[in-house]
Amino acid sequence: MAYELYYWDGLQGRGEFVRLALEDAGADYIDVARGAKKDGQGTGAMMKIIESESEPHIPFAPPFLRDGELIVPQVANILFYLGPKLGLSPKDEKLRYVANGLQLTIADMVAEVHDTHHPLASDLYYEDQKDAAKTRAKDFIDNRIPKFIGYFERVLKQNPHGSRHMVGDQITYVDLSIFQLVEGLHYAFPRATRTFAKQYPHVQALHDAVLDRPNIAAYVDSERRIPFNESGIFRHYPELDQDA
Template identity: 80%
Template sequence: MPYELYYWDGLQGRGEFVRLALEDAGAEYVDVARGTKKNGQGTDAMLKLMGSKTEPHIPFAPPFLKDGDLIVPHVANILLYLGPKLGLAPKNEAQRYVVHGLQLTIADLVAEVHDTHHPLATDLYYEDQKEAAKVRTRNFIEQRIPKFFGYFERVLKQNPDGDTQMAGKTTTYVDLSMFQIVEGLSYAFPRAMRKFGQHYPRVAALRDAVLERPNIASYLDSERRIPFNESGIFRHYPELDQDAK
C-alpha cells in the first residue's frame, strides 16, 4: 500500500519536508488533499480524519502520514519513522537520534520563518501586522539567520565522515530538509540570501549536492512540486527583505 501524506492542498509548507524524502527514495505515496472526492481523497478526507470521533490517536494538525493503520504526526516524527524505511537514515541507532535532533532544530527555524510574516497572531492577516512583521524580519535576517546557519555550517565542518552530509557519510532526510530551508529562504528573502554561499559555503555545497540527486531533480521539474507562494511558510514580501549585514 502506498503511504498517505496529509497536508493542505496548494501549499508546500511543512508537508514539503516529507515529500522530499518520499520523492528522493522513489517511494509510492498519495498526497491525499490534492486528490478528488471521487477517489475518496481531497481536503475533506483530511479534515474528516482529523475530526474523527472513533479513530485512535488522531492528529492535531497536518502534516501527518498514514501507513496502513498507523498515523504518524509532525514532520520530525514522520521523518524519524520514514528514514530507515527509505534508506535516508543512519544504520547506527545512536546516529539516528543525532539526525532527529538536527531535524528538530530545523523545525525551530521553520517556526521562526513563519513568524516573520505572522509575528502577532496566526489568525490575523499579514496586512494587519505589517509593521510588526518588519521589526520581526529585521531581527530574523540580522540575528537569527546567522545564528542558525553558523551552527549548521559548523555541524558540516565537524562531521568527520562526509563533505555535504550533516551526519554520517551518506545523505539523510535532514540533508534534504536543509536543501528546502535554503530554497525557501532564497525565495522569501533574495536580498538577504544574496551572499549566502560566501558566508556559509558548506551549507551551499550541501544544497547543490541535493539538487544533483536524480529523483530530486526530476521532482523539482514535475507538476508534483508546488511552487512557492504567499500562502505558505516561505513568503516573499519585498518590503520585508533587506541586505544581510
C-alpha cells in the first residue's frame, strides 16, 4: 500500500525533507493535500485528520505520514520510521540514534530559518515584523549559519567512515536533508552563502553528490518538485540578506 504524506499544498516547507527520502528510494506514495477532492484527497482530507475528534493519535500539524492505521507526525520522526523501510538509515542500530540526533539538529536550524522572517509571531504578516526580522536575520547570518553549518562540516570531517556521509559509510536520509538545507540557504540568502563552498567544502560536496543521484536529479527536474517560494520556510527577501 502506498504511503500517504500529508503536507500543505503549494510549498516545499518541512514536507520536502520527507519527499526527498521517498523520491530517492523510489517509494510509492501519495502527496495527499496536492491530490483532487474527487479522489478523497486535497487539503480538506488533511484537515479532517487534524481536526478529527475520534482519531486515536492526532497530529499537531503537517507534515505527517499515514502508513495503514498508523499516523506518524514530525519530520524527524517520520524519517526515523521510514528510514529502515526505504534503505536510508544506518544498518547499525546505534548509528540510528546518531542519525536522529543530526536530523533533529537540522530541524532546529530549519525552525531558526523560519524565524528569520517571522521572529515575533507566525500569525503576523512578514510586513508587520520586518524590522525585527532584519535584526534576527543578521544574527542568523553572522552567528547561526557559521555555528550550525560549521558543526555539520565538522561532523563530516570527523566521520570515522569517511567524510562523504553524515553518518556511517552510505547514504542516509540525513544526507538528503543536508542537501535540502543547503539548497534552501542558497535560495534565501544568496549573498550570505556566496563563499559557502569555500567555507564549508564537505557540506557543499555532500549537497552536490546528492543532486547527482539519479532519482533526486529526476525529482528536482519534475513537476512534483515545487519551486522555492515566499510561502515556504526558505524565503528570499533581499532586505534580509547580506554578505557573510
